[in-house]
Amino acid sequence: MASRALMMALLLAAVAVGCARAQLQEKFYSETCPSVEEVVRKEMVRALSVAPSLAGPLLRMHFHDCFVRGCDGSVLLDSANKTAEKDALPNQTLRGFGFVERVKAAVEKACPDTVSCADVLALMARDAVWLSKGPFWEVPLGRRDGSVSISNETDQLPPPTANFTVLTQLFAAKNLDIKDLVVLSAGHTIGTSHCFSFSDRLFNFTGRVNPQDVDPTLDSEYMAKLKGKCASLNDNTTLVEMDPGSFKTFDLDYFTIVAKRRGLFHSDGALLTNAFTRAYVQRHAGGAFKEEFFADFAASMIKMGNADVLTGSQGEIRKKCSVPNQ
Helix, strand or coil, rough: HHHHHHHHHHHHHHHHHHHHHHEEEEECCCCCCCCHHHHHHHHHHHHHHHHHHHHHHHHHHHHHHHHHHCCCCCCHHCCCCCCCCCHHHHHHHCCCCHHHHHHHHHHHCCCCCCCCCCHHHHHHHHHHHHHCCCCCCCCCCCEECCCCHHHHHHCCCCCCCCCCHHHHHHCCCCCCCCHHHHHHHHHHHCCCCEHHHHHCCCHHHHHHHCCCCCCCCCCHHHHHHHHCCCCCCCCCCCCHHHCCCCCCCCCCCHHHHHCCCCCCCHHHHHHHHCCCHHHHHHHHCCCCCCHHHHHHHHHHHHHHHHHCCCCCCCCCCCCCCCCCCC
């Protein structure tokens, strides 16, 4: 009897999740705010024409939002006592919060109290990719904003130091499979990273404290170049291109460098330790299947954007993204 009750509870939970996802619609604001995408894109075009390097951080911000409490804009919230998601170590290198507020203000001017910060961020991430010469996709909309943001919950974020097992577990928790893992990892084709996110591959890899204690899976020539940029394990200021030579362009070069064992992070190199993800990397390393990869990336972004969303009467529509409504 207890097991039947448990099964019924699980079934009802699954139906509830499915209904929440079903409520996201590409034309959700067609009547209430038909200009929302135009407003967001106008701001994005203006910003990226001046600072194209902002595209990577905006894509990353959406990713970090969706992996903690789902895509509810919680990564955007401030905390007076510094206990919000943005205060946690994995998010301290995020940037673009002020720009998100600017875009939200423009949307509020066009359509007051209508469009959530979570939806604004999802649209900005799509446009960041598209304006970097990547794919375009229709973003399902209708997310609501959460009012809770807890720094300790960022342990749900896939860290750059993760191996394949950890990565698959963290992605599975958001209903994402290993194809989504390898596809979304290619978001590293745009943007930069601080040295401390990967410097343990260059220094003191196993704790032996000697110059030869390095990650053997990283290409030695590439490692030498990275050591020339990152002074030590304690270098927390230097920025390195994640996709050297084309870090402002969304392309397939990411797969080329990963195939050569030049992926910047442990998590990039981990893609070569599984047969499926290794085959995907190798297939796209040649650059011959651009349209196929672009379609895959769009599909995985839509799937990620459905993660644990708040819809209907859940949550709220924040007027400012950094603070809950009073």
